[in-house]
Amino acid sequence: MNHLNADLHCHSSVSDGTLSPEALAARAKANGVQLWALTDHDEVGGQQRAREAALALGLPYLTGTEISVTFAGETVHIVGLGFDPEDATLVEGLRRTRGGRELRAREMADDLARAGIPGAYEGALKYVGNPDLISRTHFARYLVEIGVCRDTQEVFRNYLTEGRPGYVPHRWATLGDAVRWITGAGGIAVIAHPGRYKFTANEEYALFSEFKEHGGRGVEVVTGSHSSQDYVKYADAAREFGLLASRGSDFHSPCESHTDLGALPPLAGHLSPVWAALEDRIHRPA
Incomplete structure (x- = not known):
């Protein structure tokens, strides 16, 4: 189960990727992905296209999105997996988040x-x-x-980063908002690429603790921006906080992304994969 080539984090041209949902599905399939999710930023508009394209290729599919939240003055991303993409509260929350x-x-x-x-x-x-x-x-x-x-x-x-020309901070949803929207729509909330945030040890502990209190259940352990040390660190965090482990490339573009769809190492054997808890939410080819 942990050696399943699941890629549960990537972006299409519906948000800030360069490929269409259909092209991503084809790339995932060609690269040996066995379970796929499209997780566009604050958007579910590509979900039907992604699901239909994946199933036509014989590729099992999970619904996904990546919600931007503000926590301790930083932008943090929360991935949602396996939810109902037509849930009214989720759709409205994402619309408000995009609006700014x-x-x-x-x-x-x-x-x-x-x-x-x-x-x-x-x-x-x-x-x-x-x-x-x-x-x-x-x-x-x-x-x-x-x-x-x-x-x-x-x-x-x-440019575009704090202290440089073109940087403008954005106030996103709260951590609690994002987790509630995802879980209320029947999905599982996952902390995306925790190794990317510039948190102190205390701030990171607070993020994981509050995430769990709100009902969050997963963390990305193996992802495109994590080092091999990060894999170990966040595998330990998953065990410490009793979280399910997720895996995703965070692929955006063939020209820009360091890690291609399906190219990550497997999850460690002692972890509980998030997809095992979403078995009944996986869309499978007929």
């Missing part, structure tokens, strides 16, 4: 213009599949296009 992005994007563009880079809002829009979900990634692609930086990594070293 356009205003933030316009403020980012104004700040970049003051730094001598005009037209960034219109430039970023060219890369957006869904204007509600304009994000820093779309601005980064535009800055690469016009030659300000060589690649998106260089953009994030010099």
Whole structure:
């Protein structure tokens, strides 16, 4: 069960990925993925397309999303898996979360213009599949296009991060909101890539503790941005907090992502995989 090649975290052009849900399904299948979820940011608009494409390819599918929350002054991502994508409370919560992005994007563009880079809002829009979900990634692609930086990594070293031109913080949902929306829709909430957050040990302990108190049940142990040390650290955290373990590449684009769909090492054998608890929520080919 732990050696199942499950990839339960990736993004399509419905949020900030570059491939369509259908192209991602085909890539997942070609790469040997055995259980797949599309987890677009604050959005479930690609779910039906992803599910239909996966099932047509004989690939089992779990519904997914990745919700942005603010915790201890940081943006934290909570993945939801196996929920009803038509649940009214979840859909409305995601709509409200997306709603703040356009205003933030316009403020980012104004700040970049003051730094001598005009037209960034219109430039970023060219890369957006869904204007509600304009994000820093779309601005980064535009800055690469016009030659300000060589690649998106260089953009994030010099722009769009705290203390640099173009950075505008966003107030997201709360941790409790995100977990309740997911669990209320019949799914399981998972802390995404905990190794990426700049938390102290005490702040990280508070995140895990509060997440559990709200009803969160899982944590990504093996994910594209984690090191081998992170795999061990968050396997231990999963055991310590009694959380299910998840696995996902966080794939966005063939050109930008370090880890391809289906290319991660398996979960350690002593962990309880999140998909075992979602067996009855997996959509399987007829």
